[in-house]
Amino acid sequence: MSPVHLQLTLPGYRIIRWESNTLMRVYVEALEAPRLCPCCGGDRLHSKGRYERRVRHLACFGNPSELVIGCRRYECLGCCRSFVQPLPGIMPGRHSTEPWREAIYERHGDGICASVLADREEVAPGTVARIYAQFTERKAKERLSLDCPRVLGIDEHTLHKGMRFATTFCDLHRRRVFDISAGRSEAELSSYLASLRGRDRVRVVCIDLSNSYRSLVRRWFPRAMIVADRFHAIRVVGQHLMRLARQLVPSLGWNRAWLGLLRARADRLLPDQQRRLQQLLAAQPALRPIYEMKEQLCRLLRLKTQTPAACLNHIRELLHLISTLRESGLEAALTLAKTLSDWTEEIVRMWRFTRNNGITEGFHRKMKLIQRRAYGFRSFQNYRLRVIAQCG
Ligand SMILES: [Zn+2]
Numbered sequence: 001m002s003p004v005h006l007q008l009t010l011p012g013y014r015i016i017r018w019e020s021n022t023l024m025r026v027y028v029e030a031l032e033a034p035r036l037c038p039c040c041g042g043d044r045l046h047s048k049g050r051y052e053r054r055v056r057h058l059a060c061f062g063n064p065s066e067l068v069i070g071c072r073r074y075e076c077l078g079c080c081r082s083f084v085q086p087l088p089g090i091m092p093g094r095h096s097t098e099p100w101r102e103a104i105y106e107r108h109g110d111g112i113c114a115s116v117l118a119d120r121e122e123v124a125p126g127t128v129a130r131i132y133a134q135f136t137e138r139k140a141k142e143r144l145s146l147d148c149p150r151v152l153g154i155d156e157h158t159l160h161k162g163m164r165f166a167t168t169f170c171d172l173h174r175r176r177v178f179d180i181s182a183g184r185s186e187a188e189l190s191s192y193l194a195s196l197r198g199r200d201r202v203r204v205v206c207i208d209l210s211n212s213y214r215s216l217v218r219r220w221f222p223r224a225m226i227v228a229d230r231f232h233a234i235r236v237v238g239q240h241l242m243r244l245a246r247q248l249v250p251s252l253g254w255n256r257a258w259l260g261l262l263r264a265r266a267d268r269l270l271p272d273q274q275r276r277l278q279q280l281l282a283a284q285p286a287l288r289p290i291y292e293m294k295e296q297l298c299r300l301l302r303l304k305t306q307t308p309a310a311c312l313n314h315i316r317e318l319l320h321l322i323s324t325l326r327e328s329g330l331e332a333a334l335t336l337a338k339t340l341s342d343w344t345e346e347i348v349r350m351w352r353f354t355r356n357n358g359i360t361e362g363f364h365r366k367m368k369l370i371q372r373r374a375y376g377f378r379s380f381q382n383y384r385l386r387v388i389a390q391c392g
Helices: 003-009 098-109 114-121 125-143 186-195 211-220 230-248 256-263 271-283 287-301 308-328 331-342 344-352 358-373 380-391
Strands: 013-020 024-030 045-060 063-076 082-084 151-159 164-171 176-182 204-207 225-228
Touching: 003 045, 013 063, 045 098, 098 114, 098 125, 114 125, 125 380, 151 211, 151 358, 164 358, 176 186, 176 380, 186 211, 204 211, 211 225, 225 230, 225 344, 230 256, 230 287, 230 331, 230 344, 230 358, 256 271, 256 287, 271 287, 287 308, 308 331, 308 344, 331 344, 358 380
Parallel strands: 024 063, 151 204, 204 225
Antiparallel strands: 013 024, 045 063, 063 082, 151 164, 164 176
16 A cells, blocks of 8 residues: 555555555554543643554555554543544544445445445445444434425325335425435324424425325414425326226226326327327227316426416316316216315416426335335334435
């Protein structure tokens, strides 16, 4: 190990000599000796003798390396306590340097599994797991903030084991996960919500069309505007109208090709798909009004950053579509009409904004990968730390 290499990876040491074999062993000492007692701050220190500390360090030219550090134990003549010399880049009691531990954390994070990494580095798999947990906790602490963001997205996701639910709180403005909490009902979330600081700061909360989240937001974020989530609103429309289509045309069944054509956005269909859709609508005339209703509703729901004047027109159009749904008198259409009229206010606000829980859904995908890579979590706290470290 050259002095330059050591300087770059672990500054604060002077190399005395090195032995190079399959293991690179470098004898070093710290550049600075302690001047003050850590207990009382006194400067009358007396050396109690030398000792050596051996720690793992980053590989050098492909060979593992070990630092042999000449240290001293000191006694403070002021308070009569003895202490060991603090070393830069090495935590008390550790047998490896912080750069080496960080490299282990990053390589494990990049996808090298603990047992393979442990084999390569000639340490126990438990050591890799421990280092990973320590760094995750440290990173999560750096990123975890207690002050609520101004634009919050709230959505639920599942934890595979036992199909438990968790609620994601996402900072939609900065596009990061603010926090996650176990459960999805108000009773489960209330103690967490009570611990948050600055709930008055939250101006906008984006939620799916769920009444339980709406009452939760009204109670816990009294100054926030509730905005319906575009992604979920469009999905609800699609689900109800497809159910209606299947009731009216039983032969549709679960034919994925047909359902796919009906679900897709009309302007995104290829010419061939357009042709097949027109054939389907010609063969089953009952589907046409449903399809047109879906297209009109989804076109309305996709609008964003509209002016207040434009919103007025859209409201008229939406109310007209809702009354058309009601007039049909069919059960699925009535349910959809009820949902849309319950949420009209939140949908109107949605037209004024661009942010939506698409960001949160993206993080849910990443959370699923985190769950999968860990083969499930037994402890919710460990899962939470990992999510905040990687998505926060
Ligand atoms: Zn002292």
